[in-house]
Amino acid sequence: MKLTILLGSLRKGSFNAAIARALPGLAPSGVSFETLVPVNQLPFYDADIQAGGFPEAVTSLGRAIKVADGIVIVTPEYNYSVPGGLKNAIDWLSRLPDKPFAGKPVLIQTASTSLLGGARAQYHLRQTMVFLDAAVMNLPEVMVAQAQHKIDPATGELTDAPTREIIAKQLQNFVVFVRKFQAGAKLQA
Numbered sequence: 001m002k003l004t005i006l007l008g009s010l011r012k013g014s015f016n017a018a019i020a021r022a023l024p025g026l027a028p029s030g031v032s033f034e035t036l037v038p039v040n041q042l043p044f045y046d047a048d049i050q051a052g053g054f055p056e057a058v059t060s061l062g063r064a065i066k067v068a069d070g071i072v073i074v075t076p077e078y079n080y081s082v083p084g085g086l087k088n089a090i091d092w093l094s095r096l097p098d099k100p101f102a103g104k105p106v107l108i109q110t111a112s113t114s115l116l117g118g119a120r121a122q123y124h125l126r127q128t129m130v131f132l133d134a135a136v137m138n139l140p141e142v143m144v145a146q147a148q149h150k151i152d153p154a155t156g157e158l159t160d161a162p163t164r165e166i167i168a169k170q171l172q173n174f175v176v177f178v179r180k181f182q183a184g185a186k187l188q189a
């Protein structure tokens with residue numbers, strides 16, 4: 001199963017990037033991961049640009065999402081919401097005629113330095129994903145609070161055992177979720 005990661009932070013020392021790096025080591029066997037181009041590769045959404053043709057960065061991102069078995073969005077919370085760069089990427093992707101997120105299994109993980117672990121961004125993202133008709137898995141939720149204490153500053157490795165455990169459990173559930181979804185799609189075909 002091929003899962004594709006969309007990362008909401010551009011920061012070199014990003015805690016969310018550290019979470020994303022830990023995923024292959026926490027996933028069940030047979031799951032591979034690919035990380036998509038950083039969201040700053042896309043221009044700001046502009047309907048006039050779209051009218052002249054979608055930028056290549058947008059269409060290639062859309063293709064990568066279309067072929068993935070599932071998408072894992074790993075993102076910080078900015079001002080109680082989704083970071084602008086990630087929202088911009090989602091806005092572009094929502095305009096593609098083949099709707100890459102429609103019916104796509106999506107998993108959300110947030111990490112922040114606060115006590116809520118990005119919960120508010122996570123719920124804004126879920127709301128946005130309704131309009132894109134994505135199949136977002138509900139539970140378990142992964143909201144990594146005080147991420148600065150859970151990642152080794154020397155190695156950038158996610159070391160916190162309970163966080164590793166909940167992410168492993170979430171990934172296990174997601175694999176089952178994706179399989180069920182794919183089986184359902186085959187029955188419909």
Ligand code: FNR
Nearest residue numbers: 009011014015016076077078079080112113114118
């Ligand atoms: C933040 N941060 C933050 N944290 C949070 O829990 N809720 C919030 O609303 C915000 N708002 C916010 C806005 C902006 C512009 C920045 C730069 C930061 C703090 C945030 O959790 C922290 O910077 C994380 O380290 C960002 O994630 P990465 O870059 O480490 O993955």
